[in-house]
Amino acid sequence: MYAVHRQHQVRNRVLAAEQEGLKRDLRLRHMIMIAISGTIGTGLFLTSGITIATAGPGGALLAYAVIGFWLVFVCQAIGEIATLLPLPGAFNAWGGRVFDEAMSFQMSWMYFVNWALTIPAELSASAVIVSFWLPDDSKFPVWVVPLLIIVAMVAINLAGVKVYGELEYWFSILKILTIILFIVCGILVDAGVLGGVKYGLTAWTIPGAPFNGGYLGFFTALVSVGYAYGGTEMIAVTAAESRNPHKHVPRAVNTVLIRISVFYLISVFLLGSILSYNDPLLLNTDKSAATAPFTIVFLKAGIHAAANYMNAVIFTSVFSAINSDFYIATRTLLSLARNGWAHPALGWTNKRGVPYVALGIVTACSSLSLLTIFIGSGAVFIWLVSIIGSIIFQSWMLILLLHFRFRYCWKSQGRAVKELPYVSWGYPYGNILATGVGLVCIISMFYLSIRNPPKYPGQGASEGDLAAYRQARDHYAQTILGAWFPWVMSAILFFSYKFVKKTKMINAEDADLDTGCFIPSEEDKKDIEAKSPFWKKAVKAII
Numbered sequence: 001m002y003a004v005h006r007q008h009q010v011r012n013r014v015l016a017a018e019q020e021g022l023k024r025d026l027r028l029r030h031m032i033m034i035a036i037s038g039t040i041g042t043g044l045f046l047t048s049g050i051t052i053a054t055a056g057p058g059g060a061l062l063a064y065a066v067i068g069f070w071l072v073f074v075c076q077a078i079g080e081i082a083t084l085l086p087l088p089g090a091f092n093a094w095g096g097r098v099f100d101e102a103m104s105f106q107m108s109w110m111y112f113v114n115w116a117l118t119i120p121a122e123l124s125a126s127a128v129i130v131s132f133w134l135p136d137d138s139k140f141p142v143w144v145v146p147l148l149i150i151v152a153m154v155a156i157n158l159a160g161v162k163v164y165g166e167l168e169y170w171f172s173i174l175k176i177l178t179i180i181l182f183i184v185c186g187i188l189v190d191a192g193v194l195g196g197v198k199y200g201l202t203a204w205t206i207p208g209a210p211f212n213g214g215y216l217g218f219f220t221a222l223v224s225v226g227y228a229y230g231g232t233e234m235i236a237v238t239a240a241e242s243r244n245p246h247k248h249v250p251r252a253v254n255t256v257l258i259r260i261s262v263f264y265l266i267s268v269f270l271l272g273s274i275l276s277y278n279d280p281l282l283l284n285t286d287k288s289a290a291t292a293p294f295t296i297v298f299l300k301a302g303i304h305a306a307a308n309y310m311n312a313v314i315f316t317s318v319f320s321a322i323n324s325d326f327y328i329a330t331r332t333l334l335s336l337a338r339n340g341w342a343h344p345a346l347g348w349t350n351k352r353g354v355p356y357v358a359l360g361i362v363t364a365c366s367s368l369s370l371l372t373i374f375i376g377s378g379a380v381f382i383w384l385v386s387i388i389g390s391i392i393f394q395s396w397m398l399i400l401l402l403h404f405r406f407r408y409c410w411k412s413q414g415r416a417v418k419e420l421p422y423v424s425w426g427y428p429y430g431n432i433l434a435t436g437v438g439l440v441c442i443i444s445m446f447y448l449s450i451r452n453p454p455k456y457p458g459q460g461a462s463e464g465d466l467a468a469y470r471q472a473r474d475h476y477a478q479t480i481l482g483a484w485f486p487w488v489m490s491a492i493l494f495f496s497y498k499f500v501k502k503t504k505m506i507n508a509e510d511a512d513l514d515t516g517c518f519i520p521s522e523e524d525k526k527d528i529e530a531k532s533p534f535w536k537k538a539v540k541a542i543i
C-alpha cells in the first residue's frame with residue numbers, strides 16, 4: 001500500500017521554485033529508456049577500448065564490476081530521495097535541504113561543468129566515429145559533424161520534454177537491440193563460427209594478460225570506466241518531469257541497473273576475449289582513434305558490412321547520448337537560476353517548459369567541440385574524459401554522503417523510514433561498502449596522477465627522446481588535471497560561497513523535507529497499486 005505521511009504531510013502540494021514552469025510529460029517507458037540512453041554511449045562503445053588496452057581483459061572486466069557495485073548503491077540513494085523530492089536540481093539541490101546551502105551551490109555548478117565538458121567530449125567522439133568511413137588522406141573538415149549535431153540538438157530540445165523523451169525511447173531501443181546483436185555475434189566470433197578464427201580465451205593468456213600493468217593498470221582504468229557509467233544518476237533529474245515519480249523512479253533505478261550491468265559486463269568480457277589488449281587498433285599512438293572497439297570485432301571477423309552497420313549504430317548512440325546531455329545541462333542551469341546561484345534569465349521557460357536561455361548557454365559550451373579543427377579529435381576526447389571521470393566520482397561520493405545525512409534528518413524529525421514512498425535496499429551497510437569503494441578509487445586516482453613525473457632528457461638529447469618526453473609531459477599534465485581539478489574547484493566554490501553568504505550547517509530538525517515533495521493524486525495512487533497479471537509482468541520483464 002502507498003504510505004501516507006503523518007501530520008507533517010502537506011495537503012496541497014507546495015512547489016519548489018525550480019519546479020515551476022516544467023511539464024510532467026515523461027512516462028515510465030521514457031524514464032527507463034532515458035536512464036539507459038544516458039549510460040550507453042561513447043563510454044561503452046569507445047572508451048572500453050582504452051580500458052582494455054590499459055588494464056588488460058581481466059583488469060577491464062574487474063574495473064567495470066567494481067564501479068558497477070559502487071553505482072548500484074548510489075542509484076539506490078538517488079531512488080529514495082528523488083521519489084520523495086523530484087527536483088530538477090536533483091541531488092545537487094538536496095545538499096541545501098539537509099546539509100549546507102554552500103554544498104548545493106558547489107554541487108550544482110560542478111555538475112553543470114561535468115555536462116558542459118561531456119557534450120564536447122561526445123561531439124568530439126562523433127568526429128572520431130565518422131572518420132571510420134573516410135580515407136586516410138581525406139580532407140573532410142571534422143568540425144562539420146559536431147556542428148550539424150549541435151543544430152539538431154537545439155531543435156529537439158526546443159520541442160519540449162515529451163519529444164525529447166519519445167526520441168530517447170526509440171534511440172534506446174535501437175541501442176539495446178544492437179548490443180544484444182553484438183553479444184550474440186561476439187559469442188559466435190569468439191567461438192570461431194563467424195570469421196573462421198577461434199579466439200576463445202587466448203587474449204586472456206598472452207604475456208601481460210589478463211591484468212596488464214598490475215594494480216596500477218587496474219586503478220588507471222577506473223577513471224575511464226567511471227566515464228562509461230556516468231549519466232546513470234540522471235534519473236534523479238528526469239524525476240522532476242515524470243508523471244508519477246513514486247512509481248517511475250523506483251522502477252527505473254531497480255530495473256535499469258540490472259540491464260546495464262548485464263550489457264556492460266558481458267560486452268566487455270567478449271571484447272577482452274576477442275581483442276588483445278596490445279592490439280594496435282584499440283588506440284593509435286597519435287591519440288586519434290579511427291574505429292570503435294565494437295567495430296574492430298567485426299573487422300577481425302572479416303564482416304565489413306556488419307562493421308559499417310555497427311559504426312552507424314554507434315554514431316546514433318552518440319547522438320542519443322548528446323541529446324540526454326543537453327537535457328540534463330539545461331535543467332541544471334535552470335535549477336541554478338531558480339535557486340539564485342546564476343542569472344535569473346537562465347530559469348526562464350517557454351510554454352513547452354523548455355529553459356530556452358539555458359539552452360542557448362549550453363549550445364555555446366558545446367561549441368568547444370569545434371576545437372577538433374585545431375587538435376586531433378581523439379586528443380580532445382581523451383583530455384575531456386580524464387576530467388569528466390573525476391567529476392563523476394566526486395558526485396557519486398557526495399550523493400552517498402547526502403543519503404546518510406538525509407536519513408539522519410528524516411529520523412530526527414520523528415518520521416519513520418516506512419513512511420518514505422521508496423526505501424533503498426542495503427542501507428546502511430551497502431552505502432558504507434560503496435563509500436569505501438569510492439574512497440579507494442579517488443585516493444588511487446590522486447596517487448596515480450603524481451606518480452612518476454617525466455624527466456627532461458637533458459642537453460644533447462635526440463629528437464626521439466625529446467618527442468617521448470613531450471608526450472609523457474602532456475600525459476602527466478592530463479592526469480593531474482583530471483584528478484585534482486574537480487576537488488580544487490569544488491573547494492573554491494564551497495568556501496567562497498560560505499564566506500560571502502555566511503551560511504551554516506542546517507540543523508537536522510529544521511531540514512526542509514516537504515517543499516517540492518510529490519503528492520500523488522488518487523489516480524496516481526491507483527496507478528502505483530495497480531497489479532498486472534503474471535503473463536503481462538513476464539512480457540514487461542523480457543522487454
